[in-house]
Amino acid sequence: MLSVTNVYYPRTQTYEQTVTLDLTQYGLPNQIFRTAWKLTPDKPYTAMMTTKKPLAEQFSDAFPGIPMDEWESLVYTIDDAHDIVSMEEAWMAFLDIYYEYDLADL
Secondary structure, three states: OEEEEEEEEOOOOEEEEEEEEOOHHHOOOOEEEEEEEEEOOOOOOOEEEOOOOOHHHHHHHHOOOOOHHHHHHHHHHHHHOOOHHHHHHHHHHHHHHHHHOOHHHO
16 A cells, blocks of 8 residues: 655744555565654745755665665655656555565565
8 A cells, every 4th residue: 555645834934755665465564764854944945954955865774675666666656646647656656666676575
């Protein structure tokens, strides 16, 4: 299962994205990845990341040995996911990586 939650807090001008992968049926533990951003007050329409690592790096830390461009591509797919079809595409993109790199064997 793939879950993507986006939350914006207008009071603090912060944005959080949480990506959850339920991988128990694939023999792996569930994974939760989080990024957060805060609007930059002195520059309009700009923000700075408040989490230590971008999403692709978090994936890389959780599943070492996979080329970073695979994770960056997955993150782009997740960021574009906004309906049932694009969420399916994001899930299939993860499964492509899972099977191509034998993540069950990590």
